[in-house]
Amino acid sequence: MADQSLPVGQGIETALDRTPAHSGRGTYLEVVHSWIVTVDHKKLGILYIAYALIFMLVGGAEAMLIRIQLIKPHNNFVTPFTFDRLFTMHGTTMVFLVGMPILFGFGNYLVPLMIGARDMAFPRLNAFSFWISAFAGILLYYSFIGGVGLAGTGSAPDIAWFAYAPLTEKAFSPGHTTDYWAISILASGIGSIGTAINIIATVFCMRCKGMTLMRMPLLAWLYATMSFLVLVAVSPLTACQAMLLIDRYLGGHFFDTQAGGSAILWAHFFWIFGHPEVYVLVLPPFAFANEIIPVFSRKAIFGYPAMVAASVGIGFISLGVWAHHMFTIGMTSFGNAFFTLSTMLVAIPTGIKTFNWLATIWGGKVRFETPMLFSVAFLFQWVIAGLTGVMLSVSAWNWQLHNSYFVVAHFHYVLVGAIVFMIFAAIYYWYPKMTGRMLNDTLGKWHFWLMVVGFHVTFDTMHFPGLLGMPRQIYTYEPDRGWNTLNFIISIGGFIQAIAILILVYNLVHSYFRGEEAGPDPWDAWTLEWATASPPPAYNFAVEPEVASRRPLWDLKHPEDPDSAFE
Amino acid sequence: MRIKSNRWFRGSSSAVVLFAFVLLLAQAALAHASLPGSTFAPHSTPAHEEHSLSLFVLSICLLIYLGVSGLLVYALIRFRARPHDNTEPPQVFGSLQIELSWTIIPILIIVVLFLGTARVLFSVQDAPEPPTALDVTVIGHQFWWEFRYPKYNVVTANELHLPLSTKSDPRPTFLKLTSADVMHSFWVPQLGGKTDVLPNRVNEMWMDPLETGLYVGQCAQFCGPQHAKMLLRVYVDTPEAFEKWIKNQQRTQAELAQPHIAMASMANPGNQSAGPVPPNSPPTHGAVAPTASTEATDAIDARNGQLVFEQQSCISCHTVAGTVANGRYGPDLTHLMSRVTIGAGAALNTPGNLEAWIADPSTFKPGCLMPAMHLSDRQNAQITAYLLTLK
Numbered sequence: 001m002a003d004q005s006l007p008v009g010q011g012i013e014t015a016l017d018r019t020p021a022h023s024g025r026g027t028y029l030e031v032v033h034s035w036i037v038t039v040d041h042k043k044l045g046i047l048y049i050a051y052a053l054i055f056m057l058v059g060g061a062e063a064m065l066i067r068i069q070l071i072k073p074h075n076n077f078v079t080p081f082t083f084d085r086l087f088t089m090h091g092t093t094m095v096f097l098v099g100m101p102i103l104f105g106f107g108n109y110l111v112p113l114m115i116g117a118r119d120m121a122f123p124r125l126n127a128f129s130f131w132i133s134a135f136a137g138i139l140l141y142y143s144f145i146g147g148v149g150l151a152g153t154g155s156a157p158d159i160a161w162f163a164y165a166p167l168t169e170k171a172f173s174p175g176h177t178t179d180y181w182a183i184s185i186l187a188s189g190i191g192s193i194g195t196a197i198n199i200i201a202t203v204f205c206m207r208c209k210g211m212t213l214m215r216m217p218l219l220a221w222l223y224a225t226m227s228f229l230v231l232v233a234v235s236p237l238t239a240c241q242a243m244l245l246i247d248r249y250l251g252g253h254f255f256d257t258q259a260g261g262s263a264i265l266w267a268h269f270f271w272i273f274g275h276p277e278v279y280v281l282v283l284p285p286f287a288f289a290n291e292i293i294p295v296f297s298r299k300a301i302f303g304y305p306a307m308v309a310a311s312v313g314i315g316f317i318s319l320g321v322w323a324h325h326m327f328t329i330g331m332t333s334f335g336n337a338f339f340t341l342s343t344m345l346v347a348i349p350t351g352i353k354t355f356n357w358l359a360t361i362w363g364g365k366v367r368f369e370t371p372m373l374f375s376v377a378f379l380f381q382w383v384i385a386g387l388t389g390v391m392l393s394v395s396a397w398n399w400q401l402h403n404s405y406f407v408v409a410h411f412h413y414v415l416v417g418a419i420v421f422m423i424f425a426a427i428y429y430w431y432p433k434m435t436g437r438m439l440n441d442t443l444g445k446w447h448f449w450l451m452v453v454g455f456h457v458t459f460d461t462m463h464f465p466g467l468l469g470m471p472r473q474i475y476t477y478e479p480d481r482g483w484n485t486l487n488f489i490i491s492i493g494g495f496i497q498a499i500a501i502l503i504l505v506y507n508l509v510h511s512y513f514r515g516e517e518a519g520p521d522p523w524d525a526w527t528l529e530w531a532t533a534s535p536p537p538a539y540n541f542a543v544e545p546e547v548a549s550r551r552p553l554w555d556l557k558h559p560e561d562p563d564s565a566f567e
Numbered sequence: 568m569r570i571k572s573n574r575w576f577r578g579s580s581s582a583v584v585l586f587a588f589v590l591l592l593a594q595a596a597l598a599h600a601s602l603p604g605s606t607f608a609p610h611s612t613p614a615h616e617e618h619s620l621s622l623f624v625l626s627i628c629l630l631i632y633l634g635v636s637g638l639l640v641y642a643l644i645r646f647r648a649r650p651h652d653n654t655e656p657p658q659v660f661g662s663l664q665i666e667l668s669w670t671i672i673p674i675l676i677i678v679v680l681f682l683g684t685a686r687v688l689f690s691v692q693d694a695p696e697p698p699t700a701l702d703v704t705v706i707g708h709q710f711w712w713e714f715r716y717p718k719y720n721v722v723t724a725n726e727l728h729l730p731l732s733t734k735s736d737p738r739p740t741f742l743k744l745t746s747a748d749v750m751h752s753f754w755v756p757q758l759g760g761k762t763d764v765l766p767n768r769v770n771e772m773w774m775d776p777l778e779t780g781l782y783v784g785q786c787a788q789f790c791g792p793q794h795a796k797m798l799l800r801v802y803v804d805t806p807e808a809f810e811k812w813i814k815n816q817q818r819t820q821a822e823l824a825q826p827h828i829a830m831a832s833m834a835n836p837g838n839q840s841a842g843p844v845p846p847n848s849p850p851t852h853g854a855v856a857p858t859a860s861t862e863a864t865d866a867i868d869a870r871n872g873q874l875v876f877e878q879q880s881c882i883s884c885h886t887v888a889g890t891v892a893n894g895r896y897g898p899d900l901t902h903l904m905s906r907v908t909i910g911a912g913a914a915l916n917t918p919g920n921l922e923a924w925i926a927d928p929s930t931f932k933p934g935c936l937m938p939a940m941h942l943s944d945r946q947n948a949q950i951t952a953y954l955l956t957l958k
Contacts, residue, residue: 080792080934160789166766167749167791172709257766263750264765297646303661328752329763330770333692340684344677348670355669358638365648365656376643383635387628394680396687397621399760400606400614403752403787469604469756471787474795478912481783482602558655566660 039123040538041108044130046434048105051134052098057505058141059093062086064498067491073479083475084158085177089140091161092181095277096188097137099419103284104129104195106426107223109434111199113529113536114217116208116545121201125194133191136184143180157181160473162274163244165255165266170248179248186241189234196230199223208528209546214308215567217527217550218301221308222287225315226280232319233276240269264329271322279318282414283311285422286353289375292429293357295525296372297364300551300563303356310349310356317346327395328402336395343393350386354379369523370444374425377452381417388413388463403473406466412459416497424451424504431508432522436534437515443507450500457493461486526551603783606756610782610803611732611774612739613691613759620687624680631676691759694773696741701730705744707751707764707786709936710793711898711911721816722886724898725911726800730809732775738806739775749791755784755801763788776803785912792934798912816902820957821889867945872953875946884937887957897937903957910935922951 026034035043066086069077078086108126112119120126144155157177159168168178203224207216244266246252253259255266294301301307323331323339331339357379366372388410392398401407424447431439465483477483521530530553532541549555549563602608609618646656705727706713714727732738744753746766753772754761762772776782786797804812865871876882877891884897892900903909906916913931914920923930925947927939942950 080795084789084792158792164750164788167789172749172791257768260767262767264768298648298655300658300660302659303666306661306666328761330765330768333689336688336692337685340688341677341681344681347677348673351673352666352670354635356666358635358642359659359661359665361639361642361646363656363659364646365652365654366643366646367648376639379639380636383632383639387632390628390680391621391624394620394624394684396617396684396691396760397624399762400617400621400756402761403754467606468602469606469754469784471752471754471785473789474785476795478783478798481604561658563658 039119039127041112041120041123041126042434042536042538042540044126045105045107045109047130048101048108048133051130051137052102052105053505053508055093055097055137056102057501059090059098060498060501062090062093064494066090067494069475070477070487071491072488073477073484075476078475080475081158084160084473085156087473088157088160088181092140092157092185093137094415095161095281096185097140099281099415100188100192101133101137102423103226103281104133104192106284106288106423106430107199107226108195110430110529111202111220111223112206113433113532113540114527115203115206115211115220116528116541116547117202117206118540120198121206122198126198129191129194129198131191132194133188136186136188136191139187140180140184143177146176146180162270163266164270165244165263166257166261168244168248168266169256169258171256171258179245182241182244182248186238186245189238189241192230192234193238196227196234199227200231203227208541208544211547214305215547215550218290218304218307218311219287219527222283222290222311225311226283229276229280229283229315229318233273233280236269237273240266240273243269264326267326267329268323271325272319274325275322276318278411278414279314281419283314285378285419285426286311288422288426288429289357289378291525291527292371292375292425293360295523296367296369296375297361298367299360299364300554301356302359302362303352304550306352307356310352313349314346314353317342317349321346324393324395324398327398340393340395344390347386347390354383354386369428370439370441370448371425371429371523373445373448374421374428377448378418378421378425381413381421381455385410385413385418401466403471404466405470405472406463408472409459409462409466412462416455417459421451421455424448427504427508429523430529431511432518433529433534433536435512435515436518437511438518438522439511439515440507443503443510447500447503447507450496450503454493454496454498454500457496458490459493461489461493465490521553524557526554526557528552531556603781604756608757610778610780611758611776613772613774614757616687616691617760620683623683627676627680696773697737697739699736699738700773701738701740703727703729703740703742705742705753705764707744707746707748707753707790709748709791710786710797710932710934712753712797712799713747713898716813716816719813719817721813722888722899723816723902724906725798725908726802726906728802728804728809728812729774729776730806731779731803732777736806737775739773741773742771744770744772750788751786751790751797752788753784753799754787755782755799757782758784758801761787776801779803779805779808793932796911796913796932796935798908800908800912812905815905815958819889820887820901865945867948867952869953869956872949872951875942875949876953879940879942879946881940881950900954900957903954905958918951918955921954922947925950925954 035047038044065078066083069075069083108120140157143157146155155177157180159173159178159181163178163181166172203216203220243252243254247254247256247261253261255261255263257263290301290307321339321343323335324343327336327339368376388406392401392407392410428439428444431437465486468482468486470477470481470483477487518534520532520534523530528545528547529536531545545552549567551563555562555564606614606621607618609615702717704715704717706715712725712727713722714724715722729740730738742753742762744762744764745768746764748766750766751764752761753764758774758776759772762770764770780803782801782803784799784801786794786799790797873890882892882894884894886893886895886899886901888899888901904916908914909916909921909924910928910932914924920931925940925942926944928935928937929939
């Protein structure tokens with residue numbers, strides 16, 4: 001039968017090989033070797049995720065040190081120099097060494113499985129992309145040993161994660177940490193572009209039989225959109241890092257204001273990367289929600305074509321909003337008005353997505369398993385994050401809010417409340433597929449509730465010091481401003497979140513050895529990755545699957561009522 | 568200055584439900600504190616406009632949030648899985664009408680929000696400068712503020728004095744902002760939103776303070792190690808008090824000084840070639856006599872202090888108008904004692920703090936660009952004695 005593909009619903013069991021992969025583990029050295037030389041998209045995906053989780057702990061530890069320093073006014077826990085390094089490294093780490101890699105990791109792992117392919121389009125490029133990204137991360141952290149910073153002391157970059165010119169020029173940043181920063185960002189950008197090309201090629205060229213574009217899981221659509229955004233957005237970032245290095249080493253004057261360069265030029269370059277980057281980071285979590293919410297609501301996603309259109313629409317609109325980070329930089333009133341409007345427009349496709357998730361839950365039978373708990377929290381938090389985003393787009397009000405803790409609260413609501421929560425949901429949802437074992441449910445519930453409490457204590461509170469005039473990136477503050485109690489509460493919430501994360505780490509390790517056997521399809525789900533063994537064999541599917549609808553496993557499980565009859 | 572807390576409550580009342588449980592905690596804290604940096608206590612026209620706009624936007628966002636989250640809560644409770652029910656619910660794939668409704672309604676909301684924003688945006692940003700306006704030039708430095716009043720020939724630092732503006736006698740202040748080094752941002756929340764301060768570029772903003780008093784703010788764009796201690800104090804004075812302050816600031820120390828202090832100053836022939844003469848520059852000829860440096864120099868008094876000040880490298884960075892000190896890199900010290908703080912708000916301007924600052928600024932402000940000069944304690948005390956005369 002191997003040469004003959006069978007339509008799903010008429011004997012898929014014979015077509016899909018569920019025998020587990022070869023289980024001979026070999027010696028320790030062989031295992032390490034096999035992970036280093038692998039070009040398997042699943043192993044690379046897990047490498048990405050593990051790499052990102054390690055850096056998440058590092059970045060989280062930096063956040064905790066920041067919160068200890070800010071727990072009371074005029075605190076002397078760390079020096080201002082150390083504090084600047086901490087928040088620069090925290091931001092850079094979380095965006096470039098955690099956010100991008102973990103999302104690329106899930107993309108690598110899931111996209112081929114969900115479209116019925118055996119690997120990514122370019123497996124070697126995939127391995128190259130991972131290792132160059134890993135190099136970037138290690139290089140950045142090597143600056144702790146190798147760099148000299150702004151004030152001629154210590155180590156690690158201390159120029160803030162958006163590194164506004166001309167603070168990064170030789171005159172103001174004489175050491176080498178800025179170079180470490182620039183080269184690391186450059187290198188990780190190369191990795192990101194490689195993976196983006198790979199995902200686009202995979203989605204458009206490697207789909208199994210019967211899987212038209214409009215039958216793809218939404219996850220594949222969102223990853224394709226995100227990859228196009230990476231191609232467009234990372235290029236200017238790479239360009240401006242090159243310009244910065246030319247300034248610093250070849251006597252260029254792009255951003256050297258003392259020689260006629262422009263500080264605004266850097267801001268434009270950075271944010272034309274930086275804003276699409278937000279959507280690069282948020283589209284994959286949307287993709288996870290698109291897969292997880294229907295499965296636990298026991299209903300097909302509501303309005304699939306509208307979801308596709310909204311996702312692609314977000315991709316396009318997000319390329320035209322970058323200067324909303326620059327409402328105070330001295331643009332004309334017309335420029336401010338333009339970017340106000342374009343930014344507000346993002347709310348429309350985003351609203352469509354939110355309402356479609358709501359409609360998916362509506363009329364379903366919602367099971368509150370751990371992945372769904374995180375997704376539900378995501379929905380509430382995402383609405384708040386979106387609304388504070390609308391508030392920030394109001395340029396005349398933004399003059400007050402810009403660079404205050406209100407902004408810090410807003411983007412942490414997006415990055416933690418939406419993105420990290422959905423990443424946790426994805427970890428609980430796909431961990432059984434990746435390892436063959438379930439994560440411990442009790443620990444999962446503890447993780448969830450501590451995370452929710454810690455998150456809200458920290459980031460709800462954080463809006464208020466901003467409204468009361470507290471700017472971001474200050475190592476200490478005056479005691480008479482009314483920020484003291486608020487900052488104390490914020491720090492406490494941060495520590496609660498740290499405990500939650502440690503529970504997750506313990507759960508990940510513990511369940512790998514002791515977890516309950518998952519079986520191929522623990523959630524009674526509908527997409528193709530659940531049609532193969534857990535963990536899947538190296539070749540994913542023994543026979544190329546053939547699909548007739550968006551939910552091939554629904555068709556298989558409900559031959560009396562297949563989706564294919566309606567599409 | 569105390570802010571009336573009812574303003575805060577009025578301002579934030581729309582947000583109460585949005586962040587309900589935190590607000591309980593927050594208000595407990597806020598009710599007791601004076602909140603000098605609150606964006607919900609506006610004291611100028613731009614700040615008022617931004618404040619009312621923020622209330623309008625907050626109310627709309629609050630309604631949206633209540634609607635969406637209410638629906639979500641209802642759906643999650645109503646459509647939760649019941650125990651022992653393993654059947655699948657009816658599969659619904661979508662509805663064009665519903666999709667259209669939640670596309671068009673948000674578009675309408677956005678039109679409203681945009682028009683509301685545009686009105687404030689254009690009225691504040693494009694407001695014409697009336698002839699009665701006061702011009703001030705703001706120059707950001709790592710990590711302090713330089714303020715220049717070009718029409719009055721006054722230069723000061725870190726503490727800005729502005730006249731009160733009333734409906735009957737509007738006296739708005741128009742600021743031109745630029746930076747001497749890296750990017751900064753000028754933010755005094757109760758007087759208006761922030762404007763970035765960039766090198767090689769001049770930005771503009773205006774404010775018309777409607778109540779006298781002290782307003783605080785600080786640099787809002789990361790600019791290096793002491794970004795946090797780049798504080799701003801704005802004193803809004805009655806017109807009479809402002810005129811009085813200006814009059815005092817206009818006097819050079821040569822005019823103020825006792826003859827024996829002026830004697831200490833050395834002639835400064837080099838000043839003639841220093842390009843365009845900045846305001847408050849010392850007179851170039853003859854206003855001060857050559858020093859009689861042979862006198863005993865160990866008494867701790869202002870005269871010896873001035874000698875030390877002028878013979879060490881203090882004067883390469885600092886100006887004291889009417890003397891040879893004409894450095895431009897650090898704050899103008901001509902009327903240092905008219906300021907309440909030193910180090911851009913890092914410490915109160917007391918004799919003890921002043922002496923400690925001169926001995927080693929990094930005790931207050933590690934990373935600030937003024938070096939410890941490694942003078943003897945006696946020299947530091949002498950300089951302090953001199954600075955205390957700069958009223």
